[in-house]
Amino acid sequence: MKRLALLGMPNTGKSTFFNRLTGAGARTGNWPGVTVDLLAAKVLLGGDMVEVVDLPGVYNLDGYGDDERVVREFLGANPVDGLAIITDATQLDRQLILALQAKSFGLPGVLLVNMSDEARSLGIEIDLPALERQLGLSVVLLSARNGEGMPAARQSLTSMLHDSQVQGAVSPEAADPDLADKAYQLWSDTVTVPTTLNDTLTTRLDRIMLHRWFGLPLFFLIMLGVFQAVYTLGAPLQDLVASALDWGRGQVLEPLVTLLPGPVASFILDGLYDGIGTVASFLPVILLFFIFMSLVEGSGYLSRAAYLTDMIMARAGLDGRSFVMQLMGFGCNVPALMGTRIMGARGLRLLTMLIIPFSLCSARLQVFVFLVTALFSPRAAPLVLFSLYLFSFGTAFLTAMLFKRGLTHKEPFLLELPPYRLPVLRVVTMRAWHEVSHFLKKATLFIIAGVVLVWFLTHYPFDAEPASMETLAGTLSIWMEPLFSPLGIDRLMSITLLFGFVAKEVVLGAMAVIYSSGDAGLAAAVSGQMNWIQAYSFMLFVLVYTPCLSTIAVMQQESRDWRYTTIAVVWPLTLAWVMSLVFYQVATYFWG
């Protein structure tokens, strides 16, 4: 089977073209020599099956970003019979260089000039025969968005692949430094641009969106809108998933396991099934998150958000896109962590992923609202909650400041602000779908294993009351007592922290089990057990330590580096311990 690779700069509509060409059958997969998953699909071109691989969008092929390296490594390790080089017709002045670079590898290629409809309406004229002659490649004008020119594109790709005689992989070499000048010369010879290109829709929109005074408030408004859309739409969907799972448990699983011995039944219900439930509970928000983030990204606004908020993040070694993801993390950390993939540079991604778990997510908020209501006066409660948000931002920035040297030393900030465009719905939904299946594929096993482990700790030996002092967790809490009692966290509460490691949603449920109080009497039981200093110390710990197993799974899935993931777990744990210790000791000294 012949193999075709799609090459193009970011924001050239490469994904839209890929979708047009391949339809629904695309899958992400592993490739030799490459550390990230790439999207690929098999399509029929001119009677032959062809494998089409969507390479990451890159600005050039020589060095720099991680995406560039991925493309080079892919081409170096995987034989390709031809390249489809996708360009934006309105920005050919700087994009023809990719075609020249690709040509220098000796690979057959077709130059696809996308967004030709936009170019036409801007009055840009392309001398197609001259371009083909001077470039030595077939050139096709098309608009992947509305399908214009697609038959011609298929035709050209088919005949290119048919004639292709490539043997083995190529070795992309360092590019000729004069290539940029040659590409510009080629463009000047073949493309005519009207002298007044200034008052485009993008320019006019930017006057509002990037306004010196309104730009930033608009950004926060848009983020608030996206946030609300993702999480208010997500909540009922999550409830739906939860009640479906409850139904399955009560109506199907429980009657089935009654015949099994107690521990086995408990393993299936409280271990495996709860693990699956944990995975499932994230699917709605991941889906919605990527639908809305793809809209923001596809519209061209995301890099503008980065520009507007850059000054907030620059000091911490991050860029504005990190800020967007950090904000989205206040709903749920898991999709926000996955969303860092929009950043090309690995160091920047890893640093951003390190700070996202400090964002006070809705699951933690649930715990805090409960404890604050139970232990603080109605007048103090909002202030207490607000202080936790301050700690959330504070710990994130502290972490970024501490780790920026190791991860993003001298990361330059040079970002294209692409023209505003209406996102293509198919591309948006496909992207969201791929993210969900990626999460399922990569994180499921890890999350279920973690849930089962905590189940075992809190249920073994099986004749003991679950989560009681007689279980392994109880023994563990005795060992950990010297660590936790200086924080004002007693043994019973330290067991709930163990549960909280799986997911913060289960902390309250665990408390109810441990204090054997039922949800209704829990507030009274808890306020009888601890004073406000202990409660605040506990909340600080819950805020800062690992948000949940799923975040760890995603960190590993995204970084593919166990050392990094270990640091990402150990550092917040240490910080949580130190902060709670300092708070508890100081507060007890003054007010205890």
Add this chain to the structure above:
Amino acid sequence: MDEQDIGLLSLNDLPLGARGVIHELADDPGLQSRMRALGLCHGRIVQVVRRVRFGTTLQVRVGNTDIALRAGEAALIGVEQLAA
């Protein structure tokens, strides 16, 4: 021609709205190739479109491409200002 003679200034010092011809790029090869890929090449005309209200980030335009960059990166680009 000596650089001083043509009055080279950094892109960061180019006034808002002014246009200049690029004569110098960053020395770092990686950064330089990213600049070129975005259209910031020798001999091309660049315009400062706006600066962010707080901080040092600016927006420039080359051809039909808008680019956001920090003062640090802009300072590495030498331009000759064109008369308005």
